[in-house]
Amino acid sequence: MTLAEKILAAHSGKDKVSPGEFLNVRVDLVMANDVTAPIAIREFERIGVSKVFDPKRVVMVPDHFVPNKDIPSAEQAKLMREFAREQGLVYFEVGSGGIEHVLLPEQGLVLPGDVVVGADSHTCTYGALGAFATGMGSTDIACAMATGEIWMKVPPTIKFVYHGRAKEWVSGKDLILHTIGDIGVDGALYAAMEFCGEAIDALSMDSRFTMANMAVEAGAKAGIFRVDNKTRAYLKDRAQRPYKVYESDEDARYEKIIEYDASRIEPQVAFPHLPSNTKPISEVGEVKIDQAVIGSCTNGRIEDLEVAAEVLKWRKVHPEVRLIIIPGSQGVYLEALRRGLVEIFVRAGAVVSTPTCGPCLGGHMGVLAAGERCISTTNRNFVGRMGSPESEVYLANPAIAAASAILGRIAGPEEVMT
Amino acid sequence: MNFKGKVHKFGANVDTDAIIPARFLNISEPAELAKHCMEGIDSEFVRKVEKGDIIVATTNFGCGSSREHAPIAIKASGVSCVIARSFARIFFRNAINIGLPLLECAQADEIEQSDELEVELEKGEVRDATRGKIFTAEPYPDFMLQLISAGGLIEHAKKKIEARRSR
Numbered sequence: 001m002t003l004a005e006k007i008l009a010a011h012s013g014k015d016k017v018s019p020g021e022f023l024n025v026r027v028d029l030v031m032a033n034d035v036t037a038p039i040a041i042r043e044f045e046r047i048g049v050s051k052v053f054d055p056k057r058v059v060m061v062p063d064h065f066v067p068n069k070d071i072p073s074a075e076q077a078k079l080m081r082e083f084a085r086e087q088g089l090v091y092f093e094v095g096s097g098g099i100e101h102v103l104l105p106e107q108g109l110v111l112p113g114d115v116v117v118g119a120d121s122h123t124c125t126y127g128a129l130g131a132f133a134t135g136m137g138s139t140d141i142a143c144a145m146a147t148g149e150i151w152m153k154v155p156p157t158i159k160f161v162y163h164g165r166a167k168e169w170v171s172g173k174d175l176i177l178h179t180i181g182d183i184g185v186d187g188a189l190y191a192a193m194e195f196c197g198e199a200i201d202a203l204s205m206d207s208r209f210t211m212a213n214m215a216v217e218a219g220a221k222a223g224i225f226r227v228d229n230k231t232r233a234y235l236k237d238r239a240q241r242p243y244k245v246y247e248s249d250e251d252a253r254y255e256k257i258i259e260y261d262a263s264r265i266e267p268q269v270a271f272p273h274l275p276s277n278t279k280p281i282s283e284v285g286e287v288k289i290d291q292a293v294i295g296s297c298t299n300g301r302i303e304d305l306e307v308a309a310e311v312l313k314w315r316k317v318h319p320e321v322r323l324i325i326i327p328g329s330q331g332v333y334l335e336a337l338r339r340g341l342v343e344i345f346v347r348a349g350a351v352v353s354t355p356t357c358g359p360c361l362g363g364h365m366g367v368l369a370a371g372e373r374c375i376s377t378t379n380r381n382f383v384g385r386m387g388s389p390e391s392e393v394y395l396a397n398p399a400i401a402a403a404s405a406i407l408g409r410i411a412g413p414e415e416v417m418t
Numbered sequence: 419m420n421f422k423g424k425v426h427k428f429g430a431n432v433d434t435d436a437i438i439p440a441r442f443l444n445i446s447e448p449a450e451l452a453k454h455c456m457e458g459i460d461s462e463f464v465r466k467v468e469k470g471d472i473i474v475a476t477t478n479f480g481c482g483s484s485r486e487h488a489p490i491a492i493k494a495s496g497v498s499c500v501i502a503r504s505f506a507r508i509f510f511r512n513a514i515n516i517g518l519p520l521l522e523c524a525q526a527d528e529i530e531q532s533d534e535l536e537v538e539l540e541k542g543e544v545r546d547a548t549r550g551k552i553f554t555a556e557p558y559p560d561f562m563l564q565l566i567s568a569g570g571l572i573e574h575a576k577k578k579i580e581a582r583r584s585r
Contacts, residue, residue, distance in 0.1 A: 022561040035443045039486050042446070046572050049579060065444060072444035121484040121508055137486035137512035143575040151561065185431055186478035190507050219478060221507055274431060361440040361483070382433045382482060384458045385440075 002157040002254065004192040004224055006246040007132040011115045019156035019255070027057075028114040028131075030144045033100055034062040034073065036119030036137070037080040043142035053148030055088040059109060061100040062093070064357045069364040098329025098355035101125040101213060101297035106331050108238030112227045112245050117144050122297050122379065124215045128208035129235070130227040130245060132192075135216060155221045156255035157192045157248075162199035164263035169413055171307070172207030173299060173377065173397040175199065175260075176214045177268035181278030183258070189219035191255060194248065196226060199262035205234045206303035213298045214379050217275040267412055269375075270395035273383045281400060281412040291322045291374040292405035293386075294398050295353070296360045299377035300328025302335050304398040309341040311402035311413045317349035318408035324366045326353045350405070362387045375404045419519065419539040421498035423470035427531040432459060432475050433482035434509065438491045440483075451487050452494035469496040472537065474529045476502065480509025489513040499537055501526050501544060501555070514562060515571040521555035528553070 001009065005017050012023040030052075032040050037060055044052075052058045060080055065073035084091035090109070097103050101122050104110050112130035116123060119141040126133035136150070144150045162175060180187070193215045200208070208225050215223025225231070227245045235243070266280035294300075294308050305327060317323045325345050327333035333355060336342050345352050351366075358365030360378040368374055368391035376386065381393035396404075399413040406416050436458035438451060445451060456463035473479075473492065479502040480488060489512045492500065499519040503526045513520050519539055529535065533548040542555035558566065568574040 022559065036484065036486070038446050039490075043572055047575050047579065070444060076444060076446070119484055119486075121482065123484075135484040135508050137484050137489075137508060137515060139486060139515040139571050140511055143571055146575055147578060149578075151565075153559075185481055186504065186506070189478065189504060216508075219481065219506060361435075361443075363440060363443075380433075380435070380482060382435045382458075385435050389439075389458060 001249055002252040003130065003194060003226065003246050003248045004132055004157050004222060005154060007113055007115060008152065008154055017154045019154050021154045023152050023154060024149055025115055025152045026149055027117050027144050029057050029059060029110060029116045030141060031059045031061065031100060031104065031116065031118035031120070031123065032141050033064055033120055034066060034077045034080055035064040036141065038076045039138035040119055040141045040145065041079065041083050043139045044145050047142065047146045049146045052087050052089065052145045056090060058145050059090040059104065060084045061097055061103060063097070063099045064361065065363050066094050066356055067354065096330060098332065099297045099300055099357055102300050102328030102332060105129060105209065106329055108235065108240045111235065111239055111241060111243035112231065113243050117141065117150055121216045122213050124220065124223050125209050125213040125297060127212035127215065127222050127224040128205065129231060130225055132222055132224065134222050155190055155192045157194050158188055159194045159196065159254045159257045161257065161259045162197035162262040163259060164199060164261050165202065166199050166262045166265065169267050169399050170265055171397045172203055172210040174265060174268045175262065176211040177270055177275065177278050177395065178265045180214065180218045180276045181268065183218055185217060185274055185276045186219040188215065191220055192222045192224055193218065193220045194224050200225065201228065204303055205230055206301040209301065210298055214275065217379060267397055267400055269400065269410060270381055272381050272392040272394065275379065275381060275395060284410050287394065287410040288373065288408060289321060289375050289404055289410060290372040291324065291366060291368065292401045293324050293359050293366055293374060293376040293378060294401050295326025295328060296357065296378040297328065298379045299398050300326055300332065302332050304377065305332065305336050305341050308398040308402040309344045311399055311416060312348040312350070313344050315348055315406050315416060317405045321405050321408050322366070323350040323405040324353060324359065325350050326358060327355055329355050359386055361385065375401050375410055377401050421470060421472065421537040423472045423498055423535060424468065425472055425474050425529055425531060425533040425535055426463065426467065427529065428459065428473065428475040430476040431478045431481055434480060434485050434488040435482060437480065437488040438485065443485060443487055446487065448490050448494035451491040455491040455495040464495060467495050467497065470498045471496060472535050473497055473500045474502065474526055476527055477504045479505050481506035484508045486512045486516065489516055489518045493518040501529065503527065514565060517570050523553050523555040525553045
């Protein structure tokens with residue numbers, strides 16, 4: 001069995017499971033946010049139970065439209081807050097939290113071998129820790145909150161092997177963008193993506209979170225990594241419970257095995273309006289920008305801010321560009337302060353925001369007008385994603401976003417770091 | 419369940435931001451969401467759609483966000499079902515859970531804008547009256563049929579909880 005199959009078997013009381021099989025799966029953690037929780041709560045109340053299955057295993061995070069951008073979003077956040085208090089759930093108020101997928105691993109709430117379901121498509125981020133984590137809608141989450149179980153169809157696993165060593169400035173973001181560019185936005189539809197190889201072993205945890213995060217952009221149900229010493233070190237002072245590590249068998253069956261030579265992958269830019277519309281940075285040409293965003297559940301971690309600061313230090317943001325930097329959690333924010341990164345950003349002329357999903361989904365904190373272009377470290381560049389349907393979003397890693405903010409056009413960090 | 423309606427045709431990778439842009443995620447009322455259905459891709463859709471109409475698309479319909487607002491908006495706009503060559507997985511679950519029927523049909527590309535369709539859900543049969551053709555959709559797996567016949571996921575969960583209580 002593959003790693004994903006082993007986790008699902010262990011959570012459904014079976015010795016063996018195969019792709020296509022329907023299972024009733026026990027969940028370790030259930031999550032919802034200020035956009036998806038209101039509908040989940042409404043549906044939960046229809047089920048007719050008074051309490052969630054286990055309040056310590058239900059997490060609610062206000063992150064999409066917070067600090068609340070308008071009255072309707074304040075009402076939604078209030079509804080969620082009151083439910084969380086009444087049920088005694090794990091709840092992170094603005095000021096002690098951040099973006100769900102940065103926050104939950106940081107808090108040690110997600111562990112290897114877990115099954116996690118969240119009412120957010122980027123729940124697959126937690127696969128970086130060797131968990132089986134997948135996004136669902138509010139009604140599914142309502143049922144999981146009530147019963148502690150969820151139905152799942154066992155996905156086939158596609159193995160992605162990245163041989164060799166990645167070049168300088170090539171991060172997890174570039175590996176995953178390159179992969180999505182190769183297989184397409186439905187290239188892993190319904191499947192689990194298992195990432196491995198020498199280049200993956202060399203990746204930091206932050207870069208692994210970025211890769212797992214974007215598995216859904218290839219249509220995948222989950223993105224998953226093997227647990228190694230880096231994972232263990234990350235969890236050392238964080239893990240809130242004991243955990244179990246699973247590994248794919250030597251003779252595990254994969255739907256496909258796709259191999260890349262990581263040493264030949266350049267930093268990538270995804271052009272509008274699909275994450276699969278990628279080009280290597282050397283082929284981008286002259287693309288002027290009005291805004292750059294560095295942050296989100298994809299690239300809002302400390303390593304991302306470090307890289308951005310390295311590029312921005314002693315330099316200035318182009319006078320015609322707005323650079324918006326959003327630490328992914330209060331923990332990341334504090335660490336960025338300690339390391340002096342926030343000062344570098346402000347001196348460079350960037351806006352530093354409190355943690356929020358904000359502009360990534362066109363919520364607030366940097367919505368685009370018609371005709372505007374943005375380079376962004378987020379995960380989606382669909383039509384209208386960051387605001388006007390006539391605006392454009394280009395996806396890239398934090399080094400490219402920072403360099404582009406300095407030059408006023410999409411550019412790699414080498415162009416400014418000479 | 420049988421449906422009859424006019425086709426609104428879309429292409430590949432219709433994402434959830436196209437179905438219901440995120441600026442409307444600060445609401446959750448179906449009737450309010452319906453007012454903005456498909457606004458990200460066709461701002462005239464809500465003016466044109468009539469009760470019973472059918473959305474037809476090619477591959478990966480509903481990709482992107484997990485927002486249940488997307489199938490809710492489509493259902494509340496009066497659309498009776500969605501036919502596509504393939505669906506994004508979260509959208510697929512959400513639609514079934516809230517009672518918006520989906521049909522996975524390999525020949526969806528042959529159906530054109532404004533065709534008149536008749537759909538027999540149980541048989542998975544799509545009759546294109548305009549073109550005089552009959553297409554077949556993938557049958558639902560048994561488990562999904564149980565879910566649908568229970569009246570959706572919430573009803574299914576209620577039964578599960580009742581069964582536990584009586585144990």
